[in-house]
Amino acid sequence: MRIRFWGTRGSLAKPGPSTIRYGGNTSCVEVRADDGTLIILDCGTGAHDLGRSLVASGERPIRGHLLITHTHWDHIQGFPFFAPLFIQGNEWDVHAPQGLGQRLEDTLAGQMEYAYFPVTLGELGATIRYHELSESIFDLGTVQVTARYLNHPGIALGFRLEAGGIAVVYATDHEPHSRHQPEAADPAQLLPVHREDQRHVEFLAGADLVIHDAQYTLEEYPSKLSWGHSPAELAVDFALAAGVKRLALFHHDPLRDDEAIDRLVERCRQRTVAGGLDIFAAAEGQTIELAERQAVAPRAARQTESSITKGVGAASATILLVDDDPDIVRLLTMTLRPEGFRLLSASDGNAALEIARAERPDLLLLDWNMPGRNGLEVCRTLRSESDPDLRDVPVVLLTAHVEAEDTAAGFAAGVTDYVTKPFKPAHIRSRVQVWLRRRRPEAEGT
């Protein structure tokens, strides 16, 4: 498997003398499996040169897959400049997470409307098929792809690609779920306490290469909470806990020049006390060869569109908002009402239980500290109910507690996840979609 970085920058393209070594183009990574399967991870401005190189290679027709983590600008701005899409006979499958109420095709067409761009999506010459994804596992040629939701203000997926015994994980635009930020990696306590962070470690587990969001430093991170990006040091901790072989720091901050990235790499290397993890900063133009260990027979047929898991529209869901602070209930209501949810609210734990039993909501957003029964007690009670709808309903605690012991206590009480106060509306919107989509996998299309 060959991996080539065409764009490594996050948020905004940043060409110039200060970014010449690590590159100024935004997210775009080319992956070519030994069987020839071509997978492009994200379509930021780096896709321009990649497209030119594919056309210049003489390969005809050019067939490939674009795996888009999410449709923020820095991940799709290269799409209208990706030359293989303009050539008749080429075939491209575009895979991206199902968005918030808008079809993928329409989202991509939006940035190509006449006000922004002279060629519309419909005028592209290649055959383009669109696939909307939720968490799923599917095959592209000999490559098995696992898609997992990341923690980002906007529904974003990470991708784990496996072929011939090699695993590469692309996890960018992600921040840790826990607000607990250790100054140094603790070799005795590598596995994070937060269940969602544990899931992330499982997603990275044993990979030969992890390409991970590393936009911030630990020092910068407190002022960037909920922006959906990781401090590089915590990306290192996750890679260590997951037993990863190589870690590529990725999605470089537009303000970080080449020398600053060198210093960041050095700091990350010092964090790996025991060694065993090779850390580098992804650089535009860099190629990595990973030898596929077993010969894999090409699969007979490419997977058809209909066999790729599609997410469900969760708009019809009922959500119970519980907080004794009316401002929080108001903020949540303003954030979630435009999504079309049916919203119920309560201001104490006893009322919350009563409403939950009567209305059987699809999700509870529940304050920890309240008069009467607190959030943990409400959650414990729900988990002991005989009605499976209540026993298994996702319960998300709203809290300002961030210490590891508190986090562990919540999970022990059956909490599904946390939202740490203060929170941002965009973050709540995307997390609610994730909790609801995980809740009803049986409702997903075939």
Ligand SMILES: [Zn+2]
């Ligand atoms: Zn980004």
Ligand SMILES: [Zn+2]
């Ligand atoms: Zn983003």
